[in-house]
Every structure is written in structure tokens, then in C-alpha cells.
Amino acid sequence: MKLVIDHNSSIPLYLQVEELLRKLIAMPEYQNGKMLPNEVEMANELGISRNTLRQATNKLVYEGLLFRKKGVGTIVTRPVDSKAKNWMSFTQEMGSKGIQVVNYDINLTWVNPSKRVAEFFGVSENSKVLRMERLRGSKDGTFVYFVSYFHPRTGLTGTEDFSRPLYEILQNDYAVIAKLSKEEITAVAADRILAKKLNMKTGEPILRRKRFVFDPGRRPIEFNLGYYRSDSIVYTVESERE
Amino acid sequence: MKLVIDHNSSIPLYLQVEELLRKLIAMPEYQNGKMLPNEVEMANELGISRNTLRQATNKLVYEGLLFRKKGVGTIVTRPVDSKAKNWMSFTQEMGSKGIQVVNYDINLTWVNPSKRVAEFFGVSENSKVLRMERLRGSKDGTFVYFVSYFHPRTGLTGTEDFSRPLYEILQNDYAVIAKLSKEEITAVAADRILAKKLNMKTGEPILRRKRFVFDPGRRPIEFNLGYYRSDSIVYTVESERE
DNA sequence: ATTTAAAATATGTTCATACATTTGGACATC
DNA sequence: GATGTCCAAATGTATGAACATATTTTAAAT
Incomplete structure (x- = not known):
């Protein structure tokens, strides 16, 4: 999948990237535990800063669609939806x-x-x-x-x-x-x-x-x-x- | 309330600030639609960058405890439905x-x-x-x-x-x-x-x-x-x- | 062959900075 | 009094950089 965004759009870059990521991780090749491209590389490819990319990913992480492992990468869990806390094993x-x-x-x-x-x-x-x-x-x-x-x-x-x-x-x-x-x-x-x-x-x-x-x-x-x-x-x- | 955090702690600043904010907005004087101090001022007072402060605030915004209004400020919401919709009589x-x-x-x-x-x-x-x-x-x-x-x-x-x-x-x-x-x-x-x-x-x-x-x-x-x-x-x- | 150490890799944290956008108030004008 | 303009203040967006920390891989030493 070609990763492209519109730098002249009035839509903020991070929102564009967020949307892009949602589509990306909905694709079969990213389902179920696959790793996303690493942040630095992906930011370069998109022509944005790493911070902006992280701003986009953060939302998805919070929703539980992605989760990050320090030293390893960002991993696709499985799709959609979110809320709050409680309960342990x-x-x-x-x-x-x-x-x-x-x-x-x-x-x-x-x-x-x-x-x-x-x-x-x-x-x-x-x-x-x-x-x-x-x-x-x-x-x-x-x-x-x-x-x-x-x-x-x-x-x-x-x-x-x-x-x-x-x-x-x-x-x-x-x-x-x-x-x-x-x-x-x-x-x-x-x-x-x-x-x-x-x-x-x-x-x-x-x-x-x-x-x-x-x-x-x-x-x-x-x-x-x-x-x-x-x-x-x-x-x-x-x-x-x- | 004195806003102080420990810059030498092993706990990340943004997490310290997040905790601090939670305590802050739980106080009576911040209940119900009151405005938080503005970001620049507050960041200065805490001795951290505005970015770090925002990183802390973001979590609470996502949880619905705070909401931001561009050009206005950051406002403490009414405590709404934080946990389970659960329990009725x-x-x-x-x-x-x-x-x-x-x-x-x-x-x-x-x-x-x-x-x-x-x-x-x-x-x-x-x-x-x-x-x-x-x-x-x-x-x-x-x-x-x-x-x-x-x-x-x-x-x-x-x-x-x-x-x-x-x-x-x-x-x-x-x-x-x-x-x-x-x-x-x-x-x-x-x-x-x-x-x-x-x-x-x-x-x-x-x-x-x-x-x-x-x-x-x-x-x-x-x-x-x-x-x-x-x-x-x-x-x-x-x-x-x- | 196994253990150890180092290096490479990836995300995590933090800062400084710049400019954009929205809002509200002050002030002038009609 | 109503309306419009401009400015100041606050959050929004975005960049680049540096260093921290966790993990995996690689290479070296035993």
C-alpha cells in the first residue's frame, strides 16, 4: 500500500495519518499481530515528523487497535472501539x-x-x-x-x-x-x-x-x-x- | 495548591503531571466547568515544556475529565460516567x-x-x-x-x-x-x-x-x-x- | 557449544521553537 | 445600540533534535 498524504490539505496531517493507519491495519496483511513499519522509517516515507506520526498512532493505541512494545515495534492487535477501566485477572x-x-x-x-x-x-x-x-x-x-x-x-x-x-x-x-x-x-x-x-x-x-x-x-x-x-x-x- | 513535581524521579514527568492534574480537578475549586490555568503558564510553573504538559492533559481529555476549547482554555467537565453504567437499584x-x-x-x-x-x-x-x-x-x-x-x-x-x-x-x-x-x-x-x-x-x-x-x-x-x-x-x- | 558483551534497533520521554486557528474583548464606527 | 475591525490570549498543529530504555541480534570470549 502506498503511503501518501496531502500536505496542502486543510485537514491536519495527524488526522490524515490516523485515517490512513485505520485503513492500513484493516487490511489482511496487517491483521492479527503483525508489526507496523517502524516509526522513523514511516515518518520519512510520509514526509512528516516522528512526533506527528506518534500523535496519529497514539489515538489508535488508546483505542486498543495498536499497542507498542518498547525496543520491538508497534503491533496491530485487532480492530475498533474503546472506553475505560477496571478488573484484573x-x-x-x-x-x-x-x-x-x-x-x-x-x-x-x-x-x-x-x-x-x-x-x-x-x-x-x-x-x-x-x-x-x-x-x-x-x-x-x-x-x-x-x-x-x-x-x-x-x-x-x-x-x-x-x-x-x-x-x-x-x-x-x-x-x-x-x-x-x-x-x-x-x-x-x-x-x-x-x-x-x-x-x-x-x-x-x-x-x-x-x-x-x-x-x-x-x-x-x-x-x-x-x-x-x-x-x-x-x-x-x-x-x-x- | 502548590504545583510541584520531582524532576529527578524515575517516574516520567508526564505521568507525574497526570496524577497531579487528577488530584487538582478533584478539588472543590475546580469542580464543574472551572478553567485550568493556561498551558504556557502552567508549564512554566511546573518547570516542564508545554508539550509534556499536553501529553499529560491528553489522557484526561481522552477520558472526558477535561475538554479543551481552542482560544479559550481547558475546562474541567462534570464527572460523567467514568466507570460502569452499571448498577441501578x-x-x-x-x-x-x-x-x-x-x-x-x-x-x-x-x-x-x-x-x-x-x-x-x-x-x-x-x-x-x-x-x-x-x-x-x-x-x-x-x-x-x-x-x-x-x-x-x-x-x-x-x-x-x-x-x-x-x-x-x-x-x-x-x-x-x-x-x-x-x-x-x-x-x-x-x-x-x-x-x-x-x-x-x-x-x-x-x-x-x-x-x-x-x-x-x-x-x-x-x-x-x-x-x-x-x-x-x-x-x-x-x-x-x- | 555456551555464555557474555556489545551493538543495532525500536519505542519512550522531553525539550525548544514556530506558526496556525479560534475566541473574546476593546474600540471605533455607523 | 448594533456592527465591524483588530488585537491579545489560548489551544492546535508541526518540526527537529537529543537522549533514555527495552529488546533483539550479533559478535566475541570462554
């Missing part, structure tokens, strides 16, 4: 409280998605999605939880270092950014299987969380289903209204 | 789904607060707070929940029309505005009393929500403790991150 949540989290068990298989999960990912119920099951808890055994993560096309192989937060793995290694999360929380009674996993009695109350995770383009990237021993884990929400 | 939630909510029982008394509630309100455990207990549900009996509301000094008398949403009553009649909410959600087993109220069996799982509510000045205005039959009520959360 559980490792981080626990880590920030000085509690060490241990993966007791990790199980990786390809399975047929349930109807709802298939619908969420927009795939057939006959297709396969990656399911990662994790039993996790603190070293001292004061809390335990069990989560199943479902992934469609993210390219996870199963050989990753899963002691790192999952979102970090996805972002750094696969340019997939978790941006929006919708969760449903209910209380359920532990069945035999769960009770055994979580070291509690059948029928005792468990907190169940279904989480639907989207990338900046509102495309589904993960579904996860978590069961938490509620005597040890409290789910907290903070929200503000206008 | 339950009446509204249900109302928006076309389900009619009925107050089966309302109980109003003055009680001593628990240790945590006393701490939250900043009052003594020997003082009295208003407790309003509500058993509510749908007319057809498909769901039921039980909530206790605790209020310190809001002036509620108990003679109000409680078919209206509580937040509406507080806002319209007492100029108390619920702005921030922190919630803790756990799963617990129904005890005899709760089981009877909610028409379920002892030991069955219930969703318990503790909610701490603050006004715009971060002053505590309500604590409430809700128990929800989880087979009929799902708690949903939607959050976005940067």
Missing part, C-alpha cells in the same frame, strides 16, 4: 495482596462448545474450542478455586508458561487484548465433583462466575467458568454512576 | 425487564450497628442507625430476595413511600446522592430464618451481597446487605479496562 488480584497463587492442576483439551459458548464465539457446536481447566489456590491452602477457560482461535498451544497471568500471555505473545468483560455471578451448591476438587462437602455453597471476555473490537476472545469456595474468596465490585 | 433493574416488584414486608427500626458498619459510617457501635428490612419479590413468586438497608444520618423517617426506588427517595427528598458503590459478593448457605423468608430449604446456596454506598464526596451514606435466591437472580457485572 485473579493472579494479579491475589498478587497485589501478597498472596502467592499456585496452579495445582492444569488440563488442556479440545472440546465441543456448549450451545451458549458456541453462540458466544460464533462457531458451530460441532467445532472444537480449546478448554483449559485450572485448579488454583494459595500455597497454604486457605483458598481454592477451579476455572475452565474456553478459547477459540487465539493460537494458544498449551506449551506456554501458565504461571504468568493469562491476559499477559495473550497480550504479549499473541497480541490479543482483553478489554471488555461481562460476568454473571450466581450461588450454586457443590456437586460431588466440584466438592472434591475444592475440598469441601457436597451441597455447600459455591460462587459461580461466568465471564465473557471481549477484545477492543468487541470480538469474543474468551469464555470462562469459575467456581470459588466462598468461605475464602469474596468477589468485589466497584462502580460509579453519573 | 433493584426496582429499576427489574422494572426495566418488565417484571413487577412487590414489597412483601417492610420493617423499620433503630439498631446498633455492627463493628464493620459502625466503622464504615464513622460512628460508635453504641450509636443507633436506621435499619430498613425489605422482603421483596415478583408478583408471580418466581423470585424473592431480602435486603437490610442501614442508614446513619440521612433523615429518613420511615413514613416515606417505599414503593419508589430508594435512591430516588434519598435524592429527591433528602438531597442525598448515591454515587459510588463497593460491593462484596459471596455464596452462603441459607440458615433457618433466611430459608423461611425466601421460601427455600435450609442449607441451599444463597447469593449474599454487601454493598457500601458513597455520595459524590465519598461520604458513606448507606450500607446494605442483600440475600438473593440464586436460582432466580443472576448478578451481572460489566467492566472495561484500559
Whole structure:
């Protein structure tokens, strides 16, 4: 693609470049984790300063369409849309409280998605999605939880270092950014299987969380289903209204 | 307010300034449409370049906390919808789904607060707070929940029309505005009393929500403790991150 | 072959500067 | 009083440069 802008236009250069970048990263050859040309080179090619180019890219970075890695380059995530903050992964949540989290068990298989999960990912119920099951808890055994993560096309192989937060793995290694999360929380009674996993009695109350995770383009990237021993884990929400 | 930053810190100047600005615009004298000092002057005062100052401001502009008017200045906006659109009172939630909510029982008394509630309100455990207990549900009996509301000094008398949403009553009649909410959600087993109220069996799982509510000045205005039959009520959360 | 060190590469931060554009007020004019 | 002109002030756009820092690649040393 030829990178050209109009230096005599009344439209500011940085806006022209922003538009250009949007078109650029929408092209197939830039989809999904590809790197943009480096800043200095690209600025030269466009006949603008590096600062002006950065002014253009900043907007897209903020929107989550691009993200920059110092010393490496600027990487295309996946398209469109943005807003604000909140939520961490559980490792981080626990880590920030000085509690060490241990993966007791990790199980990786390809399975047929349930109807709802298939619908969420927009795939057939006959297709396969990656399911990662994790039993996790603190070293001292004061809390335990069990989560199943479902992934469609993210390219996870199963050989990753899963002691790192999952979102970090996805972002750094696969340019997939978790941006929006919708969760449903209910209380359920532990069945035999769960009770055994979580070291509690059948029928005792468990907190169940279904989480639907989207990338900046509102495309589904993960579904996860978590069961938490509620005597040890409290789910907290903070929200503000206008 | 003295505008000072640390030029020898390892934290980038623009981030320091960003934090500073956040504090600045949170102050009463900058609330609601007030203008910030102009860029050139402010940059001088901070001992940084105008560019660096703008880099800091940009973030807040993007978040909607500030907006700039060319030829005029930079203006502090009204704090608008910074986090989740999330949380309404339950009446509204249900109302928006076309389900009619009925107050089966309302109980109003003055009680001593628990240790945590006393701490939250900043009052003594020997003082009295208003407790309003509500058993509510749908007319057809498909769901039921039980909530206790605790209020310190809001002036509620108990003679109000409680078919209206509580937040509406507080806002319209007492100029108390619920702005921030922190919630803790756990799963617990129904005890005899709760089981009877909610028409379920002892030991069955219930969703318990503790909610701490603050006004715009971060002053505590309500604590409430809700128990929800989880087979009929799902708690949903939607959050976005940067 | 493995480890270490250095260099190359890319983004990150910061500054100084210049000119453009928009707005609002002062002032003169009709 | 209404209108128009001009100026000052504030943000908007753009450049060029320098150095910092993180990452990867390359080369050297062991």
C-alpha cells in the first residue's frame, strides 16, 4: 500500500495519518499481530515528523487497535472501539495482596462448545474450542478455586508458561487484548465433583462466575467458568454512576 | 495548591503531571466547568515544556475529565460516567425487564450497628442507625430476595413511600446522592430464618451481597446487605479496562 | 557449544521553537 | 445600540533534535 498524504490539505496531517493507519491495519496483511513499519522509517516515507506520526498512532493505541512494545515495534492487535477501566485477572488480584497463587492442576483439551459458548464465539457446536481447566489456590491452602477457560482461535498451544497471568500471555505473545468483560455471578451448591476438587462437602455453597471476555473490537476472545469456595474468596465490585 | 513535581524521579514527568492534574480537578475549586490555568503558564510553573504538559492533559481529555476549547482554555467537565453504567437499584433493574416488584414486608427500626458498619459510617457501635428490612419479590413468586438497608444520618423517617426506588427517595427528598458503590459478593448457605423468608430449604446456596454506598464526596451514606435466591437472580457485572 | 558483551534497533520521554486557528474583548464606527 | 475591525490570549498543529530504555541480534570470549 502506498503511503501518501496531502500536505496542502486543510485537514491536519495527524488526522490524515490516523485515517490512513485505520485503513492500513484493516487490511489482511496487517491483521492479527503483525508489526507496523517502524516509526522513523514511516515518518520519512510520509514526509512528516516522528512526533506527528506518534500523535496519529497514539489515538489508535488508546483505542486498543495498536499497542507498542518498547525496543520491538508497534503491533496491530485487532480492530475498533474503546472506553475505560477496571478488573484484573485473579493472579494479579491475589498478587497485589501478597498472596502467592499456585496452579495445582492444569488440563488442556479440545472440546465441543456448549450451545451458549458456541453462540458466544460464533462457531458451530460441532467445532472444537480449546478448554483449559485450572485448579488454583494459595500455597497454604486457605483458598481454592477451579476455572475452565474456553478459547477459540487465539493460537494458544498449551506449551506456554501458565504461571504468568493469562491476559499477559495473550497480550504479549499473541497480541490479543482483553478489554471488555461481562460476568454473571450466581450461588450454586457443590456437586460431588466440584466438592472434591475444592475440598469441601457436597451441597455447600459455591460462587459461580461466568465471564465473557471481549477484545477492543468487541470480538469474543474468551469464555470462562469459575467456581470459588466462598468461605475464602469474596468477589468485589466497584462502580460509579453519573 | 502548590504545583510541584520531582524532576529527578524515575517516574516520567508526564505521568507525574497526570496524577497531579487528577488530584487538582478533584478539588472543590475546580469542580464543574472551572478553567485550568493556561498551558504556557502552567508549564512554566511546573518547570516542564508545554508539550509534556499536553501529553499529560491528553489522557484526561481522552477520558472526558477535561475538554479543551481552542482560544479559550481547558475546562474541567462534570464527572460523567467514568466507570460502569452499571448498577441501578433493584426496582429499576427489574422494572426495566418488565417484571413487577412487590414489597412483601417492610420493617423499620433503630439498631446498633455492627463493628464493620459502625466503622464504615464513622460512628460508635453504641450509636443507633436506621435499619430498613425489605422482603421483596415478583408478583408471580418466581423470585424473592431480602435486603437490610442501614442508614446513619440521612433523615429518613420511615413514613416515606417505599414503593419508589430508594435512591430516588434519598435524592429527591433528602438531597442525598448515591454515587459510588463497593460491593462484596459471596455464596452462603441459607440458615433457618433466611430459608423461611425466601421460601427455600435450609442449607441451599444463597447469593449474599454487601454493598457500601458513597455520595459524590465519598461520604458513606448507606450500607446494605442483600440475600438473593440464586436460582432466580443472576448478578451481572460489566467492566472495561484500559 | 555456551555464555557474555556489545551493538543495532525500536519505542519512550522531553525539550525548544514556530506558526496556525479560534475566541473574546476593546474600540471605533455607523 | 448594533456592527465591524483588530488585537491579545489560548489551544492546535508541526518540526527537529537529543537522549533514555527495552529488546533483539550479533559478535566475541570462554
